[in-house]
Amino acid sequence: VNAQLWLACAGSMCTVPPVGAAVYYFPEGHAEQATGPVVDLAAAPPLVPCRVVDVRFLAEPHTDEVYVKIRLVPLLPGEPVADVGDAAAAAGDDDGQPPKPASFAKTLTQSDANNGGGFSVPRFCAETIFPALDYRAEPPVQTLSARDVHGEEWTFRHIYRGTPRRHLLTTGWSNFVNKKRLLPGDSLVFVRGEDGGIHVGLRRAKRAFCDDDGGSVAVRRALVRGNA
Amino acid sequence: VNAQLWLACAGSMCTVPPVGAAVYYFPEGHAEQATGPVVDLAAAPPLVPCRVVDVRFLAEPHTDEVYVKIRLVPLLPGEPVADVGDAAAAAGDDDGQPPKPASFAKTLTQSDANNGGGFSVPRFCAETIFPALDYRAEPPVQTLSARDVHGEEWTFRHIYRGTPRRHLLTTGWSNFVNKKRLLPGDSLVFVRGEDGGIHVGLRRAKRAFCDDDGGSVAVRRALVRGNA
DNA sequence: TTGTCGGCCGATCGCCGACAA
DNA sequence: TTGTCGGCGATCGGCCGACAA
Numbered sequence: 001v002n003a004q005l006w007l008a009c010a011g012s013m014c015t016v017p018p019v020g021a022a023v024y025y026f027p028e029g030h031a032e033q034a035t036g037p038v039v040d041l042a043a044a045p046p047l048v049p050c051r052v053v054d055v056r057f058l059a060e061p062h063t064d065e066v067y068v069k070i071r072l073v074p075l076l077p078g079e080p081v082a083d084v085g086d087a088a089a090a091a092g093d094d095d096g097q098p099p100k101p102a103s104f105a106k107t108l109t110q111s112d113a114n115n116g117g118g119f120s121v122p123r124f125c126a127e128t129i130f131p132a133l134d135y136r137a138e139p140p141v142q143t144l145s146a147r148d149v150h151g152e153e154w155t156f157r158h159i160y161r162g163t164p165r166r167h168l169l170t171t172g173w174s175n176f177v178n179k180k181r182l183l184p185g186d187s188l189v190f191v192r193g194e195d196g197g198i199h200v201g202l203r204r205a206k207r208a209f210c211d212d213d214g215g216s217v218a219v220r221r222a223l224v225r226g227n228a
Numbered sequence: 229v230n231a232q233l234w235l236a237c238a239g240s241m242c243t244v245p246p247v248g249a250a251v252y253y254f255p256e257g258h259a260e261q262a263t264g265p266v267v268d269l270a271a272a273p274p275l276v277p278c279r280v281v282d283v284r285f286l287a288e289p290h291t292d293e294v295y296v297k298i299r300l301v302p303l304l305p306g307e308p309v310a311d312v313g314d315a316a317a318a319a320g321d322d323d324g325q326p327p328k329p330a331s332f333a334k335t336l337t338q339s340d341a342n343n344g345g346g347f348s349v350p351r352f353c354a355e356t357i358f359p360a361l362d363y364r365a366e367p368p369v370q371t372l373s374a375r376d377v378h379g380e381e382w383t384f385r386h387i388y389r390g391t392p393r394r395h396l397l398t399t400g401w402s403n404f405v406n407k408k409r410l411l412p413g414d415s416l417v418f419v420r421g422e423d424g425g426i427h428v429g430l431r432r433a434k435r436a437f438c439d440d441d442g443g444s445v446a447v448r449r450a451l452v453r454g455n456a
Numbered sequence: 457t458t459g460t461c462g463g464c465c466g467a468t469c470g471c472c473g474a475c476a477a
Numbered sequence: 478t479t480g481t482c483g484g485c486g487a488t489c490g491g492c493c494g495a496c497a498a
Contacts, residue, residue: 109458109459109460110459110460111458111459111460111461112459115459115460115461115491116461116490116491116492116493117490117491117492118491118492118493120457120458120459121458122457122458123457123458159492161492161493161494162458162493162494162495163494163495163496164457164458166457166458168492170491170492170493171491171492173491174490174491337479337480337481338480338481339479339480339481339482340480343470343480343481343482344469344470344471344472344482345469345470345471346470346471346472348479348480349479350478350479351478351479385471387471389471389472389473390472390473390474390479391473391474391475392478392479394478394479396471398470398471398472399470399471401470402469402470
């Protein structure tokens with residue numbers, strides 16, 4: 001998974017330790033989040049000094065939801081709790097952090113997800129993330145390609161029209177909504193990569209129901225429409 | 229699952245022993261059909277006299293394919309290999325078999341599965357299985373309700389029209405094809421129950437590909453259309 | 457600046473008889 | 478008797494500007 005897109009999807013509240021970082025592992029905290037049975041922790045220490053030896057940025061194949069898999073190794077007895085390698089270099093040097101790429105997130109409105117198949121693009125997003133339009137054209141239009149977390153490419157028609165003028169995604173948007181099973185309240189994340197390519201990620205809203213099959217989503221979409 | 233519909237779906241080549249019947253269990257034959265690993269049969273006898281103690285007529289929830297689950301208990305040493313209970317009564321008395329209900333099977337044509345959403349009903353099926361139409365009307369039409377193996381009800385518009393006249397299922401048929409994921413070559417089974425109610429079952433054609441998700445089916449449907 | 461609405465146009469769906477196998 | 482086809486009318490998807498929040 002593209003690391004910049006991953007970070008943008010995870011949001012600014014989320015930090016991931018680099019490989020080589022010294023961290024504390026809290027068995028009780030881990031157990032609280034576990035869904036399966038947990039071995040008895042009575043004999044376990046409350047925290048274990050560890051070193052990060054591997055970090056993998058991953059995404060769920062079906063939902064595009066991002067998560068990270070971190071491999072920890074306990075520090076040897078007597079080993080100092082200090083970062084090593086890249087982590088040590090980054091800690092002493094703020095310039096070691098890669099520059100934050102331009103990204104933008106928008107929560108889908110009812111109109112975005114339900115009506116006539118269009119997506120209203122906030123001006124900031126269109127002007128700072130998307131490739132520049134040729135405003136001499138009438139109307140200004142371009143084809144916009146974006147890769148999702150799996151590297152799959154999606155194309156949209158990006159047009160600047162209407163009175164007053166606004167940016168819209170039209171052709172291709174409806175297909176994206178259906179394939180990704182997006183609903184009002186879900187969020188869309190756009191990232192401009194270092195190479196100028198556009199990446200698109202998702203943040204799904206928390207919901208009471210799980211949606212394994214298309215049928216239940218269809219029902220829920222119908223209910224949402226019914227409220228309007 | 230409705231026993232009459234189950235038998236019609238399984239076809240006339242299939243017989244199921246009644247509870248109480250004495251049967252032989254062939255471990256080797258069972259192993260040949262098993263998909264998982266099999267314990268060593270070297271020490272197993274080639275055949276084991278057993279008694280049928282339970283029979284359950286079942287159907288796959290997603291595909292509607294029918295199957296049966298038969299519980300066997302080995303006969304005691306010295307116990308005679310003879311039917312008991314209902315099975316013995318049925319064996320000596322041909323009238324013990326329930327009368328075969330009226331049923332009809334048709335393999336779906338391309339027109340049935342692909343085109344304009346209609347199903348061409350063979351005359352025999354319409355006249356012997358379906359409720360009688362009022363032929364004085366112009367055209368003769370009725371709403372036909374049928375329950376599938378799960379007891380779910382489906383409704384179709386049954387009309388007798390065209391030149392020359394023929395029976396068709398129109399409204400409701402397309403929905404049925406899509407929900408059941410039917411393709412040309414699959415078969416449809418209609419049964420008139422003892423109470424006069426109509427039951428509908430499926431027999432899927434053997435195919436090279438498995439179809440878990442709608443996507444692959446859509447692709448295959450497109451290929452089928454492309455061949456036409 | 458942008459969310460929602462009604463209008464409208466084109467594509468698709470699905471019902472129809474014609475015709476032939 | 479029934480499988481396939483072309484036609485065509487109704488419905489739906491989706492692009493549009495208007496308008497107001």
